Amino acid sequence: MTTLLMCELRDGVFHPAVPRVMTAANILGQDTHVLVAAEPSDPAVARLARLAGVTRVRCVSAAHYRDHGAENLAMLIAQMAVDYRHIVFPATPFGKALAPRLAAMLDVAPVSDVCEILGPDQFIRPMYAGDVLVTLRNRQPVCVMTVRPSAFKPAEALQAPAQIDEAPSGPDMGVSRLLARRLAVGGRPALSVARCVVAGGRGLGSKDNFERLIFPLADRLGAAIGATRAAVDAGFAPHDWQIGQTGQIVAPELYVAVGLSGAAQHLAGMRSAGLIVAIDRDVDAPIVKMADYSLVGDLNVLVPDLLAQLA
Numbered sequence: 001m002t003t004l005l006m007c008e009l010r011d012g013v014f015h016p017a018v019p020r021v022m023t024a025a026n027i028l029g030q031d032t033h034v035l036v037a038a039e040p041s042d043p044a045v046a047r048l049a050r051l052a053g054v055t056r057v058r059c060v061s062a063a064h065y066r067d068h069g070a071e072n073l074a075m076l077i078a079q080m081a082v083d084y085r086h087i088v089f090p091a092t093p094f095g096k097a098l099a100p101r102l103a104a105m106l107d108v109a110p111v112s113d114v115c116e117i118l119g120p121d122q123f124i125r126p127m128y129a130g131d132v133l134v135t136l137r138n139r140q141p142v143c144v145m146t147v148r149p150s151a152f153k154p155a156e157a158l159q160a161p162a163q164i165d166e167a168p169s170g171p172d173m174g175v176s177r178l179l180a181r182r183l184a185v186g187g188r189p190a191l192s193v194a195r196c197v198v199a200g201g202r203g204l205g206s207k208d209n210f211e212r213l214i215f216p217l218a219d220r221l222g223a224a225i226g227a228t229r230a231a232v233d234a235g236f237a238p239h240d241w242q243i244g245q246t247g248q249i250v251a252p253e254l255y256v257a258v259g260l261s262g263a264a265q266h267l268a269g270m271r272s273a274g275l276i277v278a279i280d281r282d283v284d285a286p287i288v289k290m291a292d293y294s295l296v297g298d299l300n301v302l303v304p305d306l307l308a309q310l311a
């Protein structure tokens with residue numbers, strides 16, 4: 001029995017979720033092959049081959065895989081699926097685009113957002129926006145699953161390099177083409193794997209205030225920045241900063257929530273955080289009730305005070 005893990009690689013760097021999902025794959029207790037759209041000679045492929053537990057790296061270097069389009073990759077993996085018992089994706093936008101397509105092609109139900117692996121066929125995953133954790137047993141011949149990277153520690157790149165080879169290409173489906181990709185620039189850590197997150201909500205009142213208060217606090221703490229859907233909808237922050245049921249899932253050691261109420265759909269994305277600090281004027285807000293520490297009052301006063309204390 002073998003596991004196939006799909007690696008997200010861009011511009012010569014694999015996504016920080018990959019070593020974490022590799023840890024999950026190791027718990028399945030089988031050989032693990034990693035599939036990557038890259039040349040076998042790519043230095044990132046050599047780094048992948050050293051990750052603990054990887055037994056083989058399979059590269060596809062045909063031009064139609066270069067943009068990581070879900071249609072072509074799903075078809076390729078469907079052709080390879082017969083060799084695998086588990087096909088694992090990170091629960092990132094990349095993995096979430098691939099897993100359901102592949103599952104439909106293989107006529108199986110995908111198992112999404114796995115946050116604990118109890119055995120090769122038994123998993124824990126959240127339901128109802130994280131209010132319920134369900135334990136399920138997979139009885140399908142192949143298990144197509146997405147794994148929450150934040151629930152697993154990264155595998156280390158310590159072992160002697162695993163075998164690297166070129167996998168046979170699949171067809172170019174020709175149904176989509178990447179026109180442009182703009183990388184969000186910034187020196188802050190990636191939200192999905194950050195150890196500290198500062199998140200802002202509608203209570204900040206404006207984009208200017210969001211930037212005036214949240215940016216320096218995040219910089220002072222070395223944190224990634226998150227936002228609620230209300231803050232994103234109001235244009236305070238870009239969509240890729242949204243945390244929650246329809247945004248990113250985070251599990252940092254420290255989560256600082258500023259001017260956000262803690263709606264169930266937001267909590268779904270951050271309830272696994274270690275220490276939660278809420279800054280809000282409403283003592284009855286759900287986030288204040290669930291926080292380990294709360295600063296209750298006007299955020300326009302409290303955040304500058306906190307920044308002064310942290311200076």
Ligand SMILES: Cc1cc2nc3c(=O)[nH]c(=O)nc-3n(C[C@H](O)[C@H](O)[C@H](O)COP(=O)(O)OP(=O)(O)OC[C@H]3O[C@@H](n4cnc5c(N)ncnc54)[C@H](O)[C@@H]3O)c2cc1C
Binds near residue numbers: 261
């Ligand atoms: C299907 C669906 C999916 C959704 N997915 C998501 C999701 O992924 N992520 C998400 O976040 N939401 C999501 N939502 C929206 C969610 O239900 C809430 O509407 C949203 O999270 C509220 O955002 P907020 O906490 O910023 O705003 P509010 O609930 O309006 O809270 C603002 C907070 O700011 C405080 N405040 C205001 N002014 C000040 C001040 N001067 N000083 C201190 N505190 C102040 C208030 O006391 C309040 O607690 C979803 C909703 C639906 C229906």
